[in-house]
Amino acid sequence: MGRYDGFREFVLARQQALMRSAYLLTGDAHLAEDLMQSVLLKVANHWPRLVRHGTPEAYTRKALINQYISWQRRKRRESPNVDPPERGHAHDAATIDRIVLHQVLTRLTPRQRAVIVLRFYEDRSERETAEPLGCSLGT
Incomplete structure (x- = not known):
């Protein structure tokens, strides 16, 4: 039995769900890929x-x-919090809603954003949300 037996199968089976979570956390496809790669290296090291x-x-x-x-x-x-300059483009109501939602989500702390992703996008229970964050159920 090899050190990495089953790792490839695990990645293939869970890759899309994990990538979706990474994207929802980062809000950027390229950062999500970097995050996934970094995490999968750690997982591979601890696989057995x-x-x-x-x-x-x-x-x-x-x-x-x-x-x-x-x-x-x-x-x-490393970098100060600077809001991007306002742009003078006309947008429809749905686009404005998405822009406002994105701005609100970027102001959440990383742990708050993780809660939103786990609880609502992944439809996890309160217990399943608290466990990976290492916090109590009530928090």
Whole structure:
């Protein structure tokens, strides 16, 4: 039995769902791909232990969230928060709603954004949302 037996199958089976979560966290397709690659490297390094304990999906989701939060902390330390300049384009109501929603989501803390992704986009229970974030159920 090889060190990475089952890893390829796991990635193929869960790749789309994990990529969707990464995109919802980052809001950018390229950053989501970078996030996924970074996390899958960690998962591959711990694969034998994860298979033994039967927790590859839980570990991967938690690693995805933790890596995203870590990136956001580093990003905030490195660059000041500057809003982009206003543009003079005319938009329909649906476009304006999307722009406003995007602006609101970017103001959430990384952990708050992770809660939104887990709870509402992935339809996880409160317990399933609290576990990878390492917080109590009431939080």
